[in-house]
Amino acid sequence: MAATEEQHEQALNKFLDERPELRHELDNLNPLLAQAKGETAAQYRDERLHEAFEAEAERQGLFAWELTLQLTVPTLEDYQKQRxxxxxxxxxxxxxxxLEYCDLYGLTP
Known part of the structure; x- marks a missing residue:
């Protein structure tokens, strides 16, 4: 069962709550950068947030959906099961x- 859009939004909010410096940076982006890309300020901010989230997942050796689960499920057992x-x-x-898939991704079946 893949993470839902609602779970992903919850994960992004928790991710930001845990990183006040990132929230400050995102809240103070130059609106001209958004305009140069043909986006609204909100779209541009959202893109930067998703990039930061994916970079953190990669830093941890996870897929972004795994980080979403990690930030939204109540227990480690739930995380492992859903993952x-x-x-x-x-x-x-x-x-x-x-078994081939598990070997490829370093999972224990």
């Missing part, structure tokens, strides 16, 4: 053998 469910779904969609 493995999503990985199984991805393996099935890719038509990969589960």
């Amino acid at each position: 493995m469910e999503v990985h199984k779904e991805v393996a099935q969609m890719a038509g990969m053998d589960w």
